[in-house]
Amino acid sequence: MSIATSNFSEALVIGEGGFGKVYKGIMHDGVTHVAVKRCNPSSRQGFKEFQNEINFFSFCHMNLVSLLGYCQEGNELILVYEYMAQGPLCDHLYKKQKQTLPWNQRLRICVGAARGLHYLHTGTNHPVIHRDIKSANILLDQNWIAKIADFGLCRTVPSLFHSHVSTEVKGTLGYLDPEYYKRRKLTEKSDVYSFGIVLFEVLCGRPAVNPVAVEEESEKAGLAMWAMHCYQCGIIDQLVDPHLDGSIRPESLRAFVDIGIQCLANRSVDRPTMGEVLSTLETILSLQDSLEEREIDTT
Template structure:
């Protein structure tokens, strides 16, 4: 490609020649395909040194300009945290744009919750996964320089390594927070229906609190193992309607709590605190939601009360217009009140 001579020189991320990525994926064979999204496909590759990697290959329509791609790589190669999927390198030649990431052998949280991975996630594991992914997001919001808003937090973007440590993925399509004093970025709406912050959808003003909303939906998914929108029912509304703080068994949610959790008999007080935190994350109004670092502290406290060691290792859709009048709440308009199929 015409930009390959101008490939960024980066600490930490190396340049992979095209032929090496072609060889290690067996010519991008279907057999090695492990994911696909609006941007293109993801392949598993085996490097000559025996390391497994995940290679994200942009399709022709979603290529960035050379400068944009370079900026993204420079940004990603500066972001290092144990709860974020690490960028190993990139390829920028033969008209290709590819990013090379560490490979996550245990797939996504979504796959485990819907029983596809065969990994048994009991309550303690779920708490650890919530804790780890919250730490990754808090790092992006508060310690990355410049700060990063993910914009597409969901269970398919939380990956699990060999120790079931949660790592947040796909923040490459994230939005840099401009240095404006307002603290929000006005932008086309990006995200995934069900996780999308209704306030961000209405105002198109992106803040870190939009990620907090999406994370709250993931917390509800950890409790129920249900998709955010299932059979016309929206998880946030379902939980809000059924929740009963006086009910000693799962706070009125017994009918929708994942049976796997029931069988691991969680401490009801810790379950209640986790649920209550999730519901604060999905408050309609962004100022009423906690920050991600507050979420981290609260989940850490829940883990410690349960005697769980907190130090142990343990795809982005394009901008959307859902065709909903801007004056109405996104999910009121989308899901039918009666929950009919």
């Protein structure tokens, strides 16, 4: 992997997380690009998360990032993934100056991510809880297909007789399920809560936590709180990213906000399943597409 990444050149760094830096590499054929994640020796994640990624090596779904291989030699821990040319979703929402994603494309990305997460919850022998769903862990390939990434914190529900996993709280500030945070009981609905935050990131074009608003003690500090405030006050139009102004049909906006708010319910039992979220998003996308097609036909 040192050859593939020019001896881990800083010029090839495409990302960095709790595990370590991620490099863009090219395989021996000179054509195939890969993403190489190298563990930082001082990382708080390290070996346990490395093993966890390998344990879920068998995942095979078009909306999950594929692990192509790994290397463990001494203290060197390396994971090799398929290369996602368009990078993380968050970069296209608020982190970098890139072309604004249109609403229909944002909806398709949400549908793709929901399919990947639904597969984790229902497509394996035992439900798998991701535990760190966020826009930074939803990657986009060259065709803008959304794929869930980073399985280092995943936990498996042991059997049908278990409704949750008791575990220490891990995840990212702003996305944590409040029930999981308080009771240390992790369920698939914890992922649903985090995904609800992602839905509002997509709609608002802003991060889960706004540092400036935190300092000002503004109601806009946390995206969950701001979304709930706008919903309860009947001002959901204020949630819309200014770049999307006028492009979202009222029916589409209302349905999207409704399912997002349901995901953010304080009690996990009041949240929908990922299957229900996926079905609703597919309906919203179909509705938005049909409304636009109808408008084109009448012009």
